Amino acid sequence: MTNPSKFFVRPAWFDRTIGILRSLIIYRRPGRQKGLQRMYAPFIQPGDLAFDIGAHVGDRTRAFADLGARVVALEPQPQLLPWLRRAVRGRTGIAIRREVAGPHPGSAQLQVSRRHPTVSSASRPWVQSLRTRNRSFQHVTWDDEIAVPMVTLDQLIAEYGTPSFCKIDVEGLEAEVLRGLSQPVRALSFEFVAGALDITQDCLDQLAALGEYEYNLIPGEHRQYHFEAWQSGPEILAWLEVNGERLGSGDLYARQINA
Template sequence: MKKTIKNILKRLDIFYEVKFSPFTQWYLEQRNPSLKKQRAFDRQFFSELLGTNNQLIFDIGANQGHKTHIFRKLSKKVVSVDPDDTNFAILNIRFKKNPDITIIKKAVDASNGESVLYITEEGSGLNTMSNKWKDALSNTEESRWEHAIEYNKKVTVNTITMGDLIRAFGTPDFIKVDVEGFEKNVISGIDTPVPLISFECNLPEFYSESLWCVDHLHSLDNSYLFNAFDEKTWVFNDFITYDQFRNWFVNENQKRYFEIFAKRSK
């Protein structure tokens, strides 16, 4: 029955409009307590981290806009960036009535031009620009999950650097980066320090790339402080210095996944 309704709505070209309506999202949360709990946690986490007086936030790798929705309540303007066709359509449907959200159908990369997006499923959060991550997830012997991820499609997408985004829209108060193994390419395009940024770290695959990102941010401004966020908790009670964080990362860390947050102390 659910599949039949979904197919009818798709034929009428209103599936995503119905799915992402406020009522449907509320209904899904009532039916799925874990989803409701996760979204409530995200709202509280970012509200405590960012406050509510931000001028501009970048959502890089916006996917279907769940974080964009949160950020708009905390900032006057949001720039939401995602190269996936399905996600772009969803973002436009969700936020078409909000002029303070700018949606950009591009991938953020180290240079402007074109690159390849590997697709496992339309709109999937596992779609990636990283050939290395694609190979790791599709490896049947070493997959992180119960089964390997199949990437059976690739498309060419337009790219833009983070530096050019900043020059076009201004320096954001916060940049959220969720790009499935493409973090180094994104962060290498930052040529001026920003107040606060977060990005994913998957180990051991992206050990050198993640460390490079930390080093690059430090090179832009040696006042950056760092912390790691894992399983809904901070690894450190407070942000720590570059040297302290780097030492932990190189010599002590045994985690496979966490998010790295870097903020300027000046």
């Protein structure tokens, strides 16, 4: 007897729905907002400007706004934009833009994972190499591609002003985003991923060229710093080279010294 299941092709809308639900479960779970606001409060005061580069479903954008900041949020995935807007509904001073940030104005090809939209990326080399360099990505498939506009951080600063804090979570494009920045910002964060620490080193080098920074680390989706004392760039990179594989991924936080 023929097995009818082998002829079944899962529709794209089904994978997109599963992907969005997964993101909402992770990033909208109860209690998360209070933790995010405590984490960002040292960087953001009422009336400050914050950039959310890679806003996804808006958990950070909402935290920035509820701390009293004006927010510029970039999210290129059209299926996530309604959820991003819903996250900050009723709040003022928020600009939502369907763009990626990068080294120059123009456009980019976004590699989309329908089932895992949080790892959609405009860096094709990162997508092609990461499944063999980080075991937590072995099950991920990037099964769509869309053209998206690209803007630089310098352009955003020219339009909105210099942010007090800039969060960058763009799945392998972090160093390219920083290439579009020619002036220091007071504080920022960017993602690190085991198997792609060359990108992390590139980010640290670019920030060192802009100003003097110190660093801390938050593993995964936790909301507590790993180090009691903030570290230099070489110190944090050396620690990641030894321990990054165990963590998988997380965020590095940079604050300007004597800003």
